[in-house]
Amino acid sequence: MPVPERLGFHLKRAEQALNAAKNAALRPAGLTVPQYAALLHLAQSPGISAAALARACGVTPPTMNTVLKNLQEQGLIERTPHEWHKNILETRLTAKGAQVMATADANAVRVERGLAGAFSDEERETLIALLARCVEQLEGARSA
Amino acid sequence: MPVPERLGFHLKRAEQALNAAKNAALRPAGLTVPQYAALLHLAQSPGISAAALARACGVTPPTMNTVLKNLQEQGLIERTPHEWHKNILETRLTAKGAQVMATADANAVRVERGLAGAFSDEERETLIALLARCVEQLEGARSA
DNA sequence: GTACGATAGTTAGAGTTCTAATGCGTGTCA
DNA sequence: TGACACGCATTAGAACTCTAACTATCGTAC
Numbered sequence: 278m279p280v281p282e283r284l285g286f287h288l289k290r291a292e293q294a295l296n297a298a299k300n301a302a303l304r305p306a307g308l309t310v311p312q313y314a315a316l317l318h319l320a321q322s323p324g325i326s327a328a329a330l331a332r333a334c335g336v337t338p339p340t341m342n343t344v345l346k347n348l349q350e351q352g353l354i355e356r357t358p359h360e361w362h363k364n365i366l367e368t369r370l371t372a373k374g375a376q377v378m379a380t381a382d383a384n385a386v387r388v389e390r391g392l393a394g395a396f397s398d399e400e401r402e403t404l405i406a407l408l409a410r411c412v413e414q415l416e417g418a419r420s421a
Numbered sequence: 422m423p424v425p426e427r428l429g430f431h432l433k434r435a436e437q438a439l440n441a442a443k444n445a446a447l448r449p450a451g452l453t454v455p456q457y458a459a460l461l462h463l464a465q466s467p468g469i470s471a472a473a474l475a476r477a478c479g480v481t482p483p484t485m486n487t488v489l490k491n492l493q494e495q496g497l498i499e500r501t502p503h504e505w506h507k508n509i510l511e512t513r514l515t516a517k518g519a520q521v522m523a524t525a526d527a528n529a530v531r532v533e534r535g536l537a538g539a540f541s542d543e544e545r546e547t548l549i550a551l552l553a554r555c556v557e558q559l560e561g562a563r564s565a
Numbered sequence: 566g567t568a569c570g571a572t573a574g575t576t577a578g579a580g581t582t583c584t585a586a587t588g589c590g591t592g593t594c595a
Numbered sequence: 596t597g598a599c600a601c602g603c604a605t606t607a608g609a610a611c612t613c614t615a616a617c618t619a620t621c622g623t624a625c
Contacts, residue, residue: 278530280461284537284545285439291552292436293479294559295429300583309583311611317424328573335437340612342575347610364573364620386422388562389429395558400551401428407540407548408435414539415438418532444613453613455581472603484582486605491580508590508603 288411295392302388306381307351311336311344313385316370316378319354324367327356353377432555439536446532450525451495455480455488457529460514460522463498468511470503497521 280286299310308316311334318333319325325333331341345368348354353374359365370378393401424430443454452460455478462477463469469477475485489512492498497518503509514522537545 278533280465283533284548285443285533287549287552288432288436288439290479291555291559292432294556295432298559298562299429309610321424326573335434336611337613338574339576339614343611362573362621366574388559389422389427391562392428392555392558395554396551403547404428404551404555405431407544407551408431410539411435411536411548412438414536415435415442415532418442418535453580470603480581481583482604483584483606487581506591506603510604 284411295388298388298392299385302384303381306377306384308377308381311340312348313378313381315341315344315348316353316374317382317385319368319370320375320378323369326359326365327368330368348374428555439532442532442536443529446528447525450521450528452521452525455484456492457522457525459485459488459492460497460518461526461529463512463514464519464522467513470509471500471512474512492518 296310299313303310303313306313314334315330318330322329322333327341327345328338330345331338334341336344345354345356349356353371354368355371356366356368359367396404440454443457447454447457450457458478459474462474466473466477471485471489472482474489475482478485480488489498489500493500497515498512499515500510500512503511540548
């Protein structure tokens with residue numbers, strides 16, 4: 278099967294280009310793409326557990342653990358024990374984390390807007406629908 | 422900007438699902454996705470240099486170096502000095518490598534066919550065109 | 566009241582990926 | 596012929612990612 282006929286090839290290329298662009302946009306803020314993703318979900322759901330955050334970001338718990346460890350070393354987040362459920366660590370942005378997040382988000386949104394600007398509303402919806410179909414098929418085949 | 426409106430989110434999800442599916446398909450052969458990608462291009466261009474292989478796979482030379490090192494340790498490839506250009510190492514599949522590649526490719530193609538089967542010819546072309554537009558926009562903005 | 570299942574968190578190990586920097590070899594150009 | 600630019604290969608360091616395995620805690624079911 279020739280490479281250019283493989284949908285996976287094109288999907289991978291697009292995701293790599295996106296990653297490269299986001300990485301460049303986030304570098305000034307000192308964040309990596311996964312770090313930014315974690316902070317983004319964290320800003321919208323303060324106090325979320327690491328496992329829930331991992332699910333939201335689509336990674337495994339050990340992966341999120343590494344990301345959070347790096348963020349904590351930079352002083353961007355803090356993790357405190359849950360009030361009564363002692364096995365849960367509540368994760369929250371620090372003031373510094375919220376500030377870094379704000380500037381990083383501005384740059385990330387700029388990339389997203391630039392990308393979105395390359396399509397009409399209809400094309401954008403089509404692309405999202407087709408990508409959703411990819412996910413559906415791939416995850417369906419996984420369990421079958 | 423809400424997460425579900427971000428094209429990047431959907432792109433990432435689709436690529437993750439693809440990667441998970443391919444990884445599961447390649448596990449029986451003992452290969453990772455990048456290793457398979459390298460072997461695939463290597464099978465089509467025997468004797469290619471590591472740098473050229475890196476470009477074909479869309480990764481940096483040090484990354485390809487790591488992948489090749491692992492493949493070499495498994496005895497799937499061999500690297501010999503170039504005939505007259507002494508700073509180039511020609512990379513080739515070993516017999517064992519070609520055999521592993523054959524079985525792995527069968528599984529990988531099965532995933533690709535399954536994914537392709539979720540779309541009509543027209544949809545497939547639309548998806549590829551839209552993804553190409555993503556790459557174009559993202560790489561264009563990068564240099565601007 | 567105890568045992569079990571589900572969930573959260575973590576550690577260990579292997580692999581991929583990047584940037585930055587270095588050394589080597591070839592070819593070109595003055 | 597000598598200097599410089601270019602490309603290949605490699606090393607070092609940091610970060611992300613996975614699977615596998617383990618521990619701890621809570622809630623429930625017997």
